Amino acid sequence: MAYSADSTDKQKRVTYEKIVEMLEKDVPITQISKELDVARNTIYRIRNKD
Numbered sequence: 001m002a003y004s005a006d007s008t009d010k011q012k013r014v015t016y017e018k019i020v021e022m023l024e025k026d027v028p029i030t031q032i033s034k035e036l037d038v039a040r041n042t043i044y045r046i047r048n049k050d
Contacts, residue, residue, distance in 0.1 A: 003042055019046050 007013040015036055022032045023046070033040045 001045075003038065003046060016046065019043055023047050 001007070002009070003012050003016040003019065005013065005016060007016060015038060018036060019032060019038065019042075022035075023043070029040055029043050029047070032038070032043050
């Protein structure tokens with residue numbers, strides 16, 4: 001998976017960590033998507049995985 005804690009791409013790993021942090025703070029998924037330029041489906045996948 002491109003965005004994950006064990007991604008080989010450092011930038012995508014950092015983005016994953018930011019997404020998880022924002023989800024923990026109850027930031028709306030649409031806002032996360034816009035701020036980090038990541039598809040909402042990707043954010044839903046990360047949220048549902050945990």
